[in-house]
Amino acid sequence: MSVTVDPYEGPVVLPDDPSLGPEVQVDYPGYRSTRLRVPKRPLETLPEELHRIDGPVFGEGVIEELDDDLTRQHAGEPIGERITVSGRVLDTDGRPLPDALVEIWQANAAGRYRHEVDQHPAPLDPNFSGAGRCLTNDDGRYRFTTIKPGSYPWRNHPNAWRPNHIHFSLFGRTFEQRLVTQMYFPGDPLFPYDPIFNSVRDPRTRELLIARFDIETTVPEWSLAYEWDIVLGPSGAGTTPMEDR
C-alpha cells in the first residue's frame, strides 16, 4: 500500500493558544513527523484503577558509578561549558518522589549526538557519550554534572535548528507518572522557531520546560548551574510515597 503524503506548507509555529490547556498538541502540524505517527482515532478510556497502577521500581542496582557525571565517563574531559543540572521530581500535589529513575541523553557541545543516524557535520567528542542516569534521593532531588549541549540542524523545515536541550526520561511511582520530555535553557533565541517546543501551546505551561539559571548552586571556579523541577502525574488518592518506601 502506498499513500502519497502532501508536503505540509503551513506555518512551522502556530500562535499561542492557552485554551488548549497544559497538554502538548500531539498532532502539531509544524512538526512534520507527527503526521504519520500520531493516532487518528479518538483514544479509548480506561477504568480508573488502571490509571493508578503502580509502575516499575528501580533500585541502586541500575545505577553505575559516574552515571550522574557525564564529564568523567572517559579518559579525558569533554569539550564544552561544564554545568550542573539539578532539581526535584514531584507529583501534582507537590510531594517529592524519592527513588524516581531519571535518565538523560544529549548532544555534545558542538551539537552532535553519539549516534550513527546523526550525520550533522560537527565533531564527535571522544570524551563524551552524552548519557546519564540517577535515582532521586529522599527529597526527590536529582543532580547531574554535564556540559551544555549545542544546537543542531534537523531538516524539519528550511533552516530548522533545535534550541539547546537535554532529553529526560522519568519513572515515578505509578505507571501514569511515566514521562519523556526535554529540558531547555533560559533565553534561547531559537524558541520562537521550534515546533517541538511550541507544540505546548499554552505559554505558561511551555515555560515549565525551561530550566532556571541558579547562581546559588553554581560551583565556584568549576561549573554553572541550572535548576529544573519536574512534575509527574498524580500519585493517586491516599498514597503517601514518602512513607511507603
Next chain:
Amino acid sequence: MTLTRTPSQTVGPYYAIGLSRRDENVLDPDGIELHGTLFDGRGTPIPDGLVELWDASGGRWARRGTQDEAGGFRFLVPRDAPVLEALVFARGMLRHERTRIYLREGDDDVWNGLDDDRRTTLLARRDGDALVFDIRMQGEGATVFFEH
C-alpha cells in the same frame, strides 16, 4: 494546590543513547517470545521507536528500541500473564501512547467494552512457538490506544 504536570516532548531519534544502552527486553527469562513491528500510517516500519512493557500483576518491566530490527521489537514475556500494559514512544510522537497486549482473548471490562473489530488489534497471535503483536499507529487495523 495542584501543580501542572511538566509537558511531554518527543523522545527524538537518538533515545538509544540514553534509553537502550542495556539489554532490557526480558520480562520473564523462562517466558515466551513476543515479537512484532511498529508501523506508521503508511504501513512503513518505524525504526526509531521504543516499546515498553509492564506486567502489573507480576511487577515486571522491560523495554526495547526498534532500531536494531528496522522497526521490529522482541521480548520474552510471561506465559501466564493475561495482559501486558504497553507504552510506545517514537520520533514524531510528542507524547507516548498507551496500549495493552492481550496474550489470550480478554475477559475484563476493557476488552468487553471494545467493539470486536477494534479489540482484535490488542490480541497477540500465535506464530509457532512465539507470539506476534504488531503496533499500527494509524490507518487500517490501527491499534487501539488509551487515554493516559
